[in-house]
Amino acid sequence: MSSNLEQFASDNSSGICPEALEYMIRANQGSVPAYGNDEWTQKATDYFRELFEIDCEVFFTFNGTAANSLSLAALCQSYHSVICHETSHIETDECGAPEFASNGSKLLLAQGKNGKLTPESIEAIVTRRTDIHYPKPKVISITQSTELGTLYSIEELLKIKGVAKKYNLKIHMDGARFANAVAAMNKSPAEITWKTGVDVLCFCGTKNGMALGEAILFFNKELAEDFDYRCKQAGQLASKMRFISAPWLGLLETGAWLKNARHANQCAEYLENQLLNIEGVDLMFPREANAVFVKLPEQVIHTLKANNWQFYTFIGVGGVRFMCSWNTTQSRIDELIDDIKKAIIAI
16 A cells, blocks of 8 residues: 555645645745745735634744644733643643643643533633632633534534633634634634634644644734744744745635635545444544544454554544545545455454
């Protein structure tokens, strides 16, 4: 099996989509001012404001860990805390970066079905202790779509907004797969962010077809004070910023950001339907975006890995995650399904 065939471990595995690559090549012509003082960056930031229907502050970082960690640091002092789901990426996969960037803001973990926080779980943490010996809750961090591939509905977001308002908390949204959420919900970006109480969104470009680059959108502009200095200090101010902002503009102007997300979601739906037709395969969580979580016999998992299939298993969650991306093909899904069927028969 060739090592460069499409895989299902992560949408990070995919290459650069044509639209992002085309705009990067265009931006490579001639010389432009450095550090974001170029027309590509200006056009991209303006397009974000148009797309989200609000005058927001926009910043770019190289990766999602920096985007999440620096934005949370902007919302917290070191003695504050961030309420997040126990499976959230900032808790399980960022090597303590949020705490490092904020000089110690503590993550407080809540449980919730299908990877989602609830108003009750948030309030239980906020009211657990109010003494000076405990890190004061300051931020709610939610992920859309979640690490388990599920979605917060507008109703759920509004309820979380109510708790945030009650306890004077800010809301951060990890949008690692925000485009997939927009495509799945068929709602405008504004409807599932600032209109439902989100103060800051980290919008991922890497998983949506870019080589690298995340956008941080401060809908509450007051929270963005001196954020450019924070990015510079953290090594996240790109000198050749146009090579992040131009591909973003390519995704936004052409509509590829949404096309790519819809394609990934549709592929995941097809994969889910094919898996459900196999005896011995059980769906773990609702498939609502571009991730499919299933339980497979351990022997089947080993056989698939021996056949060079790439996918993730997660400690504490169990099962297998198959992730679809902008370049996933139905024929490649069919190959995976065929190998799963053969492995189950061989048990």
